Amino acid sequence: MQLCIFEGIDYERLEPLIFYRPVYDLVCGMSTLREKILRAYPNTKYSLHCRPYLTQFVKANNPGIDVNKIEDDSCLFINGNILANCNISKLIPLNDNSDKVYLNGDNLVAARVSGERLKALKNNLHELLSQSNFSELPVENVEVENINYMWDLINNNGKEMLADFEFFSSNIKAENRIQGKIFEGVHLIENDNIIILNGAEIKPGAVLDASKGPIYIDQYATVFPNAVVEGPVYLGESAQIKSCARIYENVSIGKISKVGGEVEDSIILPYSNKQHSGFLGHAYLGSWVNLGADTNCSDLKNNYGNVKVYVNGEIVNSGSQFMGLIMGDHSKTAINTMFNTGTSVGFSCNIFGAGFPGKYIPSFSWGGSDAITTYDLERSIETAKRVMTRRNKIMHDVEEKLFRKVFDITKKERRKRGYPY
Numbered sequence: 001m002q003l004c005i006f007e008g009i010d011y012e013r014l015e016p017l018i019f020y021r022p023v024y025d026l027v028c029g030m031s032t033l034r035e036k037i038l039r040a041y042p043n044t045k046y047s048l049h050c051r052p053y054l055t056q057f058v059k060a061n062n063p064g065i066d067v068n069k070i071e072d073d074s075c076l077f078i079n080g081n082i083l084a085n086c087n088i089s090k091l092i093p094l095n096d097n098s099d100k101v102y103l104n105g106d107n108l109v110a111a112r113v114s115g116e117r118l119k120a121l122k123n124n125l126h127e128l129l130s131q132s133n134f135s136e137l138p139v140e141n142v143e144v145e146n147i148n149y150m151w152d153l154i155n156n157n158g159k160e161m162l163a164d165f166e167f168f169s170s171n172i173k174a175e176n177r178i179q180g181k182i183f184e185g186v187h188l189i190e191n192d193n194i195i196i197l198n199g200a201e202i203k204p205g206a207v208l209d210a211s212k213g214p215i216y217i218d219q220y221a222t223v224f225p226n227a228v229v230e231g232p233v234y235l236g237e238s239a240q241i242k243s244c245a246r247i248y249e250n251v252s253i254g255k256i257s258k259v260g261g262e263v264e265d266s267i268i269l270p271y272s273n274k275q276h277s278g279f280l281g282h283a284y285l286g287s288w289v290n291l292g293a294d295t296n297c298s299d300l301k302n303n304y305g306n307v308k309v310y311v312n313g314e315i316v317n318s319g320s321q322f323m324g325l326i327m328g329d330h331s332k333t334a335i336n337t338m339f340n341t342g343t344s345v346g347f348s349c350n351i352f353g354a355g356f357p358g359k360y361i362p363s364f365s366w367g368g369s370d371a372i373t374t375y376d377l378e379r380s381i382e383t384a385k386r387v388m389t390r391r392n393k394i395m396h397d398v399e400e401k402l403f404r405k406v407f408d409i410t411k412k413e414r415r416k417r418g419y420p421y
Contacts, residue, residue: 001094002072005034005080006049009130012312013149016328017286017348019406022050024080029160030234036084039092052126057360057402074114083145091142101134150284150326151318158250161232166212168334242275271391282322286329297339299324307342309361316390332382347406348380363410374419377407
């Protein structure tokens with residue numbers, strides 16, 4: 001029996017981060033939702049299911065893996081929006097002869113399908129899956145958490161870092177936990193809770209405090225002088241924490257990113273920069289994001305009430321007192337930009353100007369609180385290519401086509417707000 005990690009019909013709740021990736025490639029903790037699922041079912045043949053317009057991009061990034069295709073006669077479908085823990089393979093066994101659907105309340109978690117039912121599904125893999133695709137199967141309720149909104153990823157980041165740290169550290173002997181270069185004048189607190197891999201450097205005056213949670217510094221990453229890092233924190237491969245930065249608990253920083261200023265409870269995907277002064281809290285940044293110097297992002301209302309966020313055309317109460325910035329891939333801010341609590345900035349935006357811009361900024365926006373219009377597609381692609389070249393990356397044709405597709409599918413939101421196109 002093979003696995004199929006699929007996208008469900010509720011993917012739009014995770015805009016704008018899902019424009020450029022399937023739901024299961026979102027990060028929580030130190031790894032993606034997909035990686036957590038595959039760890040629970042090791043050495044298992046698997047395929048990926050995604051929205052049709054993502055198919056070629058997903059294929060290009062996953063050579064040798066079937067996309068929107070199932071070959072076997074039986075398959076365990078796993079929802080790509082779940083937070084899979086180490087016990088999921090016991091709750092939802094792979095090798096079981098019974099067809100069944102697994103739910104967490106009203107949320108679809110998984111379904112085991114074979115025979116004629118699977119044949120019918122194979123012919124409809126170009127469509128998103130929902131509970132109705134498995135409506136005739138017996139139901140079992142399981143306690144497996146689904147990620148329904150972006151704040152679910154942010155709020156679970158600390159817990160998932162603990163679980164991921166335990167997994168990744170289990171194969172590292174105690175004497176091999178500090179492999180990188182530690183300069184004189186560095187302070188490590190609770191050394192047993194710190195991992196620094198080969199090629200990483202911790203410069204003089206830096207403080208790594210793991211008394212409240214682990215710190216994992218991936219290979220070739222750098223912590224610059226006089227930076228303070230309080231775990232749990234993950235610093236990805238070749239990423240940098242700049243001088244005098246204050247990185248507090250529950251922060252995940254993706255590879256080849258540069259981060260400075262003050263950051264807490266945030267997830268930053270690879271190739272993004274927030275390397276200057278300014279506060280970022282309870283936030284989620286996509287890849288290729290750049291926050292200009294002194295960009296500040298509020299994550300707490302003055303009345304200490306729950307923060308509401310604009311999600312897929314409606315205002316949703318996050319149920320969280322703390323909620324900061326959500327920013328899509330390839331978006332950027334100028335110096336001294338300010339964002340209110342629960343602001344959502346779409347894909348490939350360029351935000352600048354005085355004052356607070358709106359709490360919802362559609363993809364391909366250009367401007368700020370004074371005036372805002374459409375960011376020209378050709379100019380935005382030209383900028384994206386220029387930025388990627390600085391990291392020795394090339395935007396291939398399949399990615400440029402996806403860039404243009406995102407522009408097309410987000411026109412509706414721009415037109416609602418009077419943008420020209």
